[in-house]
Amino acid sequence: MGRKVLLMIADGLGDWPYELLDNQTPLQYATTPHLDRIATNGMTGLMDLYQAGIPVGTDLGHLTLFGYLYENYPGRGPVEAAGKGIQLFEGDVAFRCNFGTIDEDRVVINRRAGRIRQGAKELAEALNDIEVEGVKVIFKEATEHRAVLVLRGTSLSDQITDTDPKKEGIAAKKARPIDDSFESKRTADILNKVREKFEEILKDHPINQKRVEEGLLPANTILTRGSGKLTNMPKITERLNFTACCIASEKTVLGAATLAGFDIRTDLSFTGNIDTNIEKKAAYAVEALKSYDFVALHYKAADLMGHDGNIEGKVQAINRYDELAGYVLKGIEQEINDEVIIGLAADHSTPCARYEHSGDPVPVVISGKVIRKDKVTQYNEIACGEGSLNRISGPAFTTSLLDYLEKTIKRGS
Amino acid sequence: MGRKVLLMIADGLGDWPYELLDNQTPLQYATTPHLDRIATNGMTGLMDLYQAGIPVGTDLGHLTLFGYLYENYPGRGPVEAAGKGIQLFEGDVAFRCNFGTIDEDRVVINRRAGRIRQGAKELAEALNDIEVEGVKVIFKEATEHRAVLVLRGTSLSDQITDTDPKKEGIAAKKARPIDDSFESKRTADILNKVREKFEEILKDHPINQKRVEEGLLPANTILTRGSGKLTNMPKITERLNFTACCIASEKTVLGAATLAGFDIRTDLSFTGNIDTNIEKKAAYAVEALKSYDFVALHYKAADLMGHDGNIEGKVQAINRYDELAGYVLKGIEQEINDEVIIGLAADHSTPCARYEHSGDPVPVVISGKVIRKDKVTQYNEIACGEGSLNRISGPAFTTSLLDYLEKTIKRGS
Numbered sequence: 001m002g003r004k005v006l007l008m009i010a011d012g013l014g015d016w017p018y019e020l021l022d023n024q025t026p027l028q029y030a031t032t033p034h035l036d037r038i039a040t041n042g043m044t045g046l047m048d049l050y051q052a053g054i055p056v057g058t059d060l061g062h063l064t065l066f067g068y069l070y071e072n073y074p075g076r077g078p079v080e081a082a083g084k085g086i087q088l089f090e091g092d093v094a095f096r097c098n099f100g101t102i103d104e105d106r107v108v109i110n111r112r113a114g115r116i117r118q119g120a121k122e123l124a125e126a127l128n129d130i131e132v133e134g135v136k137v138i139f140k141e142a143t144e145h146r147a148v149l150v151l152r153g154t155s156l157s158d159q160i161t162d163t164d165p166k167k168e169g170i171a172a173k174k175a176r177p178i179d180d181s182f183e184s185k186r187t188a189d190i191l192n193k194v195r196e197k198f199e200e201i202l203k204d205h206p207i208n209q210k211r212v213e214e215g216l217l218p219a220n221t222i223l224t225r226g227s228g229k230l231t232n233m234p235k236i237t238e239r240l241n242f243t244a245c246c247i248a249s250e251k252t253v254l255g256a257a258t259l260a261g262f263d264i265r266t267d268l269s270f271t272g273n274i275d276t277n278i279e280k281k282a283a284y285a286v287e288a289l290k291s292y293d294f295v296a297l298h299y300k301a302a303d304l305m306g307h308d309g310n311i312e313g314k315v316q317a318i319n320r321y322d323e324l325a326g327y328v329l330k331g332i333e334q335e336i337n338d339e340v341i342i343g344l345a346a347d348h349s350t351p352c353a354r355y356e357h358s359g360d361p362v363p364v365v366i367s368g369k370v371i372r373k374d375k376v377t378q379y380n381e382i383a384c385g386e387g388s389l390n391r392i393s394g395p396a397f398t399t400s401l402l403d404y405l406e407k408t409i410k411r412g413s
Numbered sequence: 414m415g416r417k418v419l420l421m422i423a424d425g426l427g428d429w430p431y432e433l434l435d436n437q438t439p440l441q442y443a444t445t446p447h448l449d450r451i452a453t454n455g456m457t458g459l460m461d462l463y464q465a466g467i468p469v470g471t472d473l474g475h476l477t478l479f480g481y482l483y484e485n486y487p488g489r490g491p492v493e494a495a496g497k498g499i500q501l502f503e504g505d506v507a508f509r510c511n512f513g514t515i516d517e518d519r520v521v522i523n524r525r526a527g528r529i530r531q532g533a534k535e536l537a538e539a540l541n542d543i544e545v546e547g548v549k550v551i552f553k554e555a556t557e558h559r560a561v562l563v564l565r566g567t568s569l570s571d572q573i574t575d576t577d578p579k580k581e582g583i584a585a586k587k588a589r590p591i592d593d594s595f596e597s598k599r600t601a602d603i604l605n606k607v608r609e610k611f612e613e614i615l616k617d618h619p620i621n622q623k624r625v626e627e628g629l630l631p632a633n634t635i636l637t638r639g640s641g642k643l644t645n646m647p648k649i650t651e652r653l654n655f656t657a658c659c660i661a662s663e664k665t666v667l668g669a670a671t672l673a674g675f676d677i678r679t680d681l682s683f684t685g686n687i688d689t690n691i692e693k694k695a696a697y698a699v700e701a702l703k704s705y706d707f708v709a710l711h712y713k714a715a716d717l718m719g720h721d722g723n724i725e726g727k728v729q730a731i732n733r734y735d736e737l738a739g740y741v742l743k744g745i746e747q748e749i750n751d752e753v754i755i756g757l758a759a760d761h762s763t764p765c766a767r768y769e770h771s772g773d774p775v776p777v778v779i780s781g782k783v784i785r786k787d788k789v790t791q792y793n794e795i796a797c798g799e800g801s802l803n804r805i806s807g808p809a810f811t812t813s814l815l816d817y818l819e820k821t822i823k824r825g826s
Contacts, residue, residue, distance in 0.1 A: 058825070385801030391802075
């Protein structure tokens with residue numbers, strides 16, 4: 001009998017107290033018998049993913065939970081590329097993109113080309129695999145209006161500005177170098193030429209002609225941001241020699257897991273919302289525990305409700321997260337002979353009253369037979385503030401969890 | 414309705430337990446219903462301004478509370494210069510000074526020229542605006558025997574030693590370079606020439622002739638310390654794009670606030686002592702909350718009592734600080750429509766039994782409607798040790814507080 005680790009991640013879980021909930025947070029207010037049982041069985045605390053008071057993005061939050069260090073953050077582009085299954089090589093520069101709509105003066109009318117869905121794949125295929133000045137252009141559609149661009153060639157830099165103006169009604173920007181290097185100037189220049197070529201191809205593309213006929217906005221430009229290169233950080237699974245799997249639907253999370261060296265498992269019935277298939281998610285997690293040392297199980301709906309400012313929705317999303325935990329606990333009991341250490345975490349807080357990520361810490365648990373049990377018996381932002389994990393940083397939490405695989409490297413001898 | 418932040422700072426608040434107070438600290442022993450109400454309404458903790466066990470000065474303590482990083486500490490001279498309203502330019506070197514009394518052998522008889530008050534302004538005017546080897550000399554009197562010196566010119570360094578011997582009965586020192594650079598040697602040389610010129614001017618100045626006639630010590634030299642240059646840190650108000658105001662009497666605090674990009678408000682009825690005009694201070698703070706995002710309200714008397722070793726006086730000073738908090742809470746309730754997040758902090762501990770700053774952490778609170786409430790219901794060094802802010806660093810505390818203005822910059826995306 002060995003030992004396995006299961007890390008459950010509730011995206012955007014942390015929140016603030018609301019009068020509507022008798023001055024409790026959604027997590028305090030929700031019905032969470034299974035999460036509380038996990039907390040009772042272990043040690044609890046509050047975690048700062050990066051630093052107290054500093055909000056992090058979903059990408060950085062998950063990279064941290066998966067053992068990446070902040071200094072090695074590659075930028076959002078490479079995470080999205082990994083999420084699309086594009087294997088990046090050293091020197092590649094990756095960007096997050098939107099299909100967008102511009103007028104004759106290149107003023108951005110719509111940053112998402114009317115949230116184009118149908119036809120995005122065909123448009124992306126038309127843009128993929130072209131070449132500009134010896135640099136290969138890889139372009140793949142992602143969810144809805146989103147896409148990923150990779151430039152592959154020699155002497156490329158990720159130190160160039162975004163062309164997405166972030167607002168509508170102003171002109172799309174030219175890419176500019178952020179530093180004085182030859183590589184940055186060259187890359188900005190090439191990206192601007194790639195963009196011109198993209199616009200030529202998109203202009204008369206049948207998909208766009210059809211959209212205009214139907215009164216829809218044409219996807220006639222590509223807006224880029226989040227440029228980044230792979231960093232030289234060895235994958236944690238290789239560094240510590242363990243096997244890992246991530247179960248999620250969200251592309252960003254799957255991308256972060258891929259960069260960290262995890263295998264990934266997803267399913268079309270895993271949505272980012274409250275209607276996600278929790279029975280199947282739990283079944284996948286239990287199945288993965290049979291063959292992997294470390295399994296990460298991601299649940300998205302709490303974050304979504306936070307961004308929507310939907311307090312009652314967030315309570316419901318958390319109720320359902322607890323049900324997911326219930327299925328997982330039952331599956332482990334019935335099917336897993338190994339001892340399983342369970343971690344509970346979140347990638348950041350998304351308070352409903354803020355509609356955005358905040359810098360508030362998130363409640364965490366490390367639970368299991370060999371784990372020291374503190375006095376805390378509830379999983380929430382208040383109770384866990386009294387736990388023995390104390391106020392812990394993201395990297396320290398992940399390292400603590402991994403240590404129960406007994407593969408961490410001793411310092412000194 | 415927006416959200417504002419009010420940070421109340423009790424200088425030197427932290428202390429030790431004393432038998433005289435039934436083995437309680439002055440803050441535990443004092444009557445503090447308003448501070449306790451603020452603590453009850455929020456999360457509490459213990460803060461190390463710099464590092465556990467390392468005392469900090471009033472200047473560094475406040476710079477930290479105002480968002481400055483330790484690496485960017487400019488030295489005391491620039492803080493004092495800012496407190497006197499002298500705008501420093503890049504390359505300027507600033508010093509804290511005392512008027513002092515020396516004998517014919519340049520032995521320091523009195524480091525404060527008998528705590529000279531009257532006439533200091535005229536003497537300072539006589540020393541101001543002279544030139545030595547192309548370097549401009551700016552000299553302004555400060556409180557009592559204190560003054561500020563700024564050298565303005567090319568190739569100046571702040572890496573030179575203090576001329577203040579810190580003790581009486583020994584000779585005033587010559588400025589010496591701390592490193593081998595041309596600039597440091599040049600600056601030490603110039604400072605020594607400036608000092609000679611100062612002594613020439615002071616020697617026969619009518620103010621000093623009159624002092625000697627009256628049996629007072631003449632202010633016949635200038636002793637320098639705390640040399641520093643402005644550092645390249647962008648002001649936090651500009652970096653995070655918010656407006657801020659500091660209400661205080663203490664020049665050092667006002668200087669630190671100015672360097673951090675805060676506007677300042679003061680009044681002659683704001684003394685550094687227990688008799689300060691707390692009604693007016695509270696009124697200024699409430700008024701400032703109407704137009705600024707962030708308001709810092711400073712109260713000095715606790716520190717003074719600590720330096721004097723006056724345990725009962727410190728209890729009284731804290732009772733009065735609580736009254737100040739009471740006026741502030743009332744004013745906010747009556748006049749402010751915005752949601753106000755209240756922070757309670759101190760710049761360092763000044764234990765009465767130590768007569769000096771200590772490295773003990775100080776109790777802190779972040780309180781308000783949207784703030785998670787821990788179980789702590791009292792504001793003191795013991796109760797706050799059980800709070801959910803936990804043991805927090807100065808920069809992390811300030812960042813956490815500022816995050817409620819929702820202007821912190823997200824890491825990752």
